[in-house]
Amino acid sequence: MTGLSRIGMLLRSEGWRQAETTGLTPTQSQILAYLAARGPARIGAIATEIAVTQPTASDAVAALVRKGYVEKLRDPEDARAVRLQPTDAGKRLANETAVWPDALLGAVDALDDGDRAGFLKALTKMIGALQARGAIPVQRMCVTCAHFRPNVHSDAAAPHHCAFVDAAFGDASLRLDCGDHVEADAAARLESWTCFTREPVHM
Ligand code: SF4
The missing domain is CATH 1.10.10.10 (Winged helix-like DNA-binding domain superfamily/Winged helix DNA-binding domain)
Structure with missing residues (x-):
């Protein structure tokens, strides 16, 4: 906090x-x-x-x-x-x-790729949880999108799939405000959220 x-x-x-x-x-x-x-x-x-x-x-x-x-x-x-x-x-x-403060950009730049992907995933989870509690409006993010297929690929670097562009992607490419977002219905959002927040098992 x-x-x-x-x-x-x-x-x-x-x-x-x-x-x-x-x-x-x-x-x-x-x-x-x-x-x-x-x-x-x-x-x-x-x-x-x-x-x-x-x-x-x-x-x-x-x-x-x-x-x-x-x-x-x-x-x-x-x-x-x-x-x-x-x-x-x-x-x-x-x-x-629209430009972000230099200090914040510099701090994000200082993260390595893994930290940045982890940070974006954690941020996505926090925003999703706030949204589910009605604390913030619904965002046009992957976890609420009808095109999102979380953790469906065995590649740890790109476990998710976007059905809109038909491509796999990783946590570092999760979108928080996507122009192609289509809001999934409540049941699909819940299923997507459960798959996304469950840690994938990569063999
Ligand atoms: S259309 Fe945009 S929000 Fe939906 S899954 Fe693809 S990248 Fe994510």
């Missing part, structure tokens, strides 16, 4: 440092990054994704619209609803602020 809290402290201080240079609050930055990565979305989806209330998301979006970083579009699926999308200026700013 102490270690996670130290890393959280670094990320928070980076968020506030960015706020000083960009004029965006951390919530506004998160919304802009989400829209730049995922494309147009309704306010409800934005609030769910970044785990804030709808009024908080609405206030942040209103500020982004005033600053010229986000615009409103009519929702093609519902004439009474609107979707939000980043303007060109918003996309540029999102790209500039």
